[in-house]
Amino acid sequence: MKLVASLGTSPGGILETFEYLRGRGIEVNDIVIVKTKDSAVSKAYDYLLSMFSCCVKLRYNDVMMGAIDLPFSDITTSDDLNELMKIVSPAINQGDYVDITGGRKAISMVMGLIAMKRKAHVVTTIVSQSKYNEVQEKLRKGHQPVTQNCSPSDKEFFCSLLSSDAVTIEINL
């Protein structure tokens, strides 16, 4: 089963959603990140990949992570929304999970609507404002992303970006 998630400028949320679903016995084994060309989003993606390698992959070695790259830096017109829909729709199937937590509201809204049309689940993960600020501060200070092996200090840094008190809820009206 797939978890399709929009990414904003913070890497948090997506892996918390994954852990929540796996913790409830839902066999998500494919994480697909939807992202723009924006430089802050690209940076968040590099960190997310490192978090995935250092903190998730070691425990769930059946899981893959990939990305859908949108051909723009930001949503600025209705045409961008239509393009987003055309690109993302084929990736979402019945029963999949769509996490709308990250990125622009317009992107989340469109992904949520696609999910509802396709009978996929719409979920969002809520991280406390203090944890969000803490993660943003760590991102500002920076840490070299992991491309090969994950050292103990990499592990310490990247796993500290995950929130232990995140709450995932399903939007099911």
Added chain:
Amino acid sequence: MKLVASLGTSPGGILETFEYLRGRGIEVNDIVIVKTKDSAVSKAYDYLLSMFSCCVKLRYNDVMMGAIDLPFSDITTSDDLNELMKIVSPAINQGDYVDITGGRKAISMVMGLIAMKRKAHVVTTIVSQSKYNEVQEKLRKGHQPVTQNCSPSDKEFFCSLLSSDAVTIEINL
């Protein structure tokens, strides 16, 4: 016609949406703000009221602004989402405009779904990250909200929180 808008911790977006709609000849004369009990949201609302008095009301004196108060500080459960739906649904009618720009993604998503069910328009306003940061910085420094008359310095401060390069788009799939 009504503009129903979710509010987050930044007052920006809503009045830009209003100006965009009025600028296109859409006779919005009732702005309804959906807000939680969160203290940062309450602060944003005080600023929004001041921006409304100093920058909007003087030019559009037929317009009213009011609020729907949600009975919680944050969305943390699916029950909160159901409660949100029950409270907000009656306020949205066919042809109204629903601005999902502010607040938690879950709140935006639910409001967007209500709008679609009711054949209202779903819109979002995109403000540049630099303008967003500038407004957040001004909010941190602070300025006494306006309760009665708007002095020239109030006007200068509160109108500077409005973005002149905001883009409003309709989400219509």
